Amino acid sequence: MSTITEIVDVGVDVTTAYNxxxxxxxxxxxxxxxxxxxxxxxxxxxxxxxxxxxxxxFDATITEQHPDERIAWRSDDGPRHAGVVTFHRLDDRTTRVTAQLEIDPEGFVENVADKLGVLDRRTKGDMARFKEFIESRDGTETGAWRGSVDRPAQR
Structure with missing residues (x-):
């Protein structure tokens, strides 16, 4: 299992980034x-x-979600992965978005891609494109879901 962490500061408020x-x-x-x-x-x-x-x-389940703070998930089938994206207010117009992914590559090609850093670079590119996407929208999101999902109780 590999862990990938990528951080990007976006030029929108925390609510817009989260939404x-x-x-x-x-x-x-x-x-x-x-x-x-x-x-x-x-x-x-x-x-x-x-x-x-x-x-x-594949299907994935959101395991925890709290508005303006975090969204966590895990895959239910297919490629095994889980992760969390957190949102940190830096000021009224800047938010730090941190993605942390746990990925278990399947098969030869995915394992080679992981070892060569392809998955790290893809995540870095995805986060940079998210920054471009949300900043290009002049401070407005395409929609929002403000519900909460509590972390499952530990057994």
Whole structure:
């Protein structure tokens, strides 16, 4: 399992940055290899990605979500991964967005890509494109979901 952490400061307030990140359907506009994300219900998403000419689909569950603070998830099937994106107010017009991903590459190609740093670079590029995407919208998000999802109780 590999851990990837990427940080980007975006020129919008924390609420705008957070609200945009809740709009999973827009991810293909700034995430490389993401073809489609469907919000199945408030805590479940269905992803279609294309990697190396191969299309894969998987489901993911939001395991924790608190407005203007964090969104955490884990995959339910397909490529094993989990992560959290946190939002930190730096000032009235600047937010630090931190993505931390835990990825368990499947198969030879994904393991080689991981070892060569391809996944790190892809995440860095996705975060840079998120910055460009949200900043180009003149301080407005495409939508928002302000509900909370509490972390499951530990057993």
């Amino acid at each position: 945009q990140w809740t709009q999973f359907e827009t991810f293909p506009q700034f995430m490389e290899n993401v073809e489609r994300v469907d919000q199945v219900d408030p805590t479940r998403t269905h992803w279609t990605i294309s990697v190396g000419g191969t299309t894969r689909e």
